[in-house]
Amino acid sequence: MTTDATARTLAALGLPDPCLIVLIGAPGTGKTTLTAAFDADDVLSADQLRGLACGDRGSQAATGIAWQILHTLLDHRTARDRRTVVDATNATAGHRALLLAPARRCGIPAYALVVDAPLGTALARNASRTGTGRVPDDVVRAMHEQITADLPTLTGEGFTGVLYASRLTLPATTDPASGGLGAGDRGAVTGGQRGLRESGPVPAIRPDATMNVAGLPSTPDDDLRSDPVYETTQLRPTPAG
Numbered sequence: 001m002t003t004d005a006t007a008r009t010l011a012a013l014g015l016p017d018p019c020l021i022v023l024i025g026a027p028g029t030g031k032t033t034l035t036a037a038f039d040a041d042d043v044l045s046a047d048q049l050r051g052l053a054c055g056d057r058g059s060q061a062a063t064g065i066a067w068q069i070l071h072t073l074l075d076h077r078t079a080r081d082r083r084t085v086v087d088a089t090n091a092t093a094g095h096r097a098l099l100l101a102p103a104r105r106c107g108i109p110a111y112a113l114v115v116d117a118p119l120g121t122a123l124a125r126n127a128s129r130t131g132t133g134r135v136p137d138d139v140v141r142a143m144h145e146q147i148t149a150d151l152p153t154l155t156g157e158g159f160t161g162v163l164y165a166s167r168l169t170l171p172a173t174t175d176p177a178s179g180g181l182g183a184g185d186r187g188a189v190t191g192g193q194r195g196l197r198e199s200g201p202v203p204a205i206r207p208d209a210t211m212n213v214a215g216l217p218s219t220p221d222d223d224l225r226s227d228p229v230y231e232t233t234q235l236r237p238t239p240a241g
Helices: 005-013 031-037 046-054 060-079 093-106 119-127 137-153 220-226
Strands: 020-024 043-045 084-087 110-114 161-164
Touching (some): 020 093, 031 084
Parallel strands (some): 020 110, 043 084
């Protein structure tokens, strides 16, 4: 159902319509809470597609088909000049490149929306989850560190601008644990448009020397991201035949 929530949110942020918004954040940072500011029909959620595929939003066994569907829908929407929000961790440059490609091909501007809740908040929220909805703490830490290391180079990946959730006011989001969403601060954006202040660089956690900032396997310590059980490394499946 369309309620024009997306149009209001884009206008409040000074972003064009249509555009692509790619959420970036470790598990437990509040990405899905943030999507309440957009029309449900404009949000492509990896978790929701896993649920539709197998009845369990946390089942990593359905990750491959979920991402295949998500990319098919994204291709369809961008070809028709539809605004789209992608709700997933999107923790690696390789993953994000696959989302940026159809937007670039269709001339639609793309924005990274970093859901930058503190690591402690993400770990606490993850710990409160049960069953397949909870991921190992070391996965949360690794994703958080990877994303933090990538922040200075996001615009170089092809994003038109980078927004940080902790600096935005989105009336439809009210969860104070989500890193400041709805906290009353005026929005700040790097590379944004009308009416928004440019923000300085976000202080980054020093990445471990073994982490591959590009998000691609290069050392044994990258095995975590090359394990197909976690969505951040499930790249777009190659169509059969």
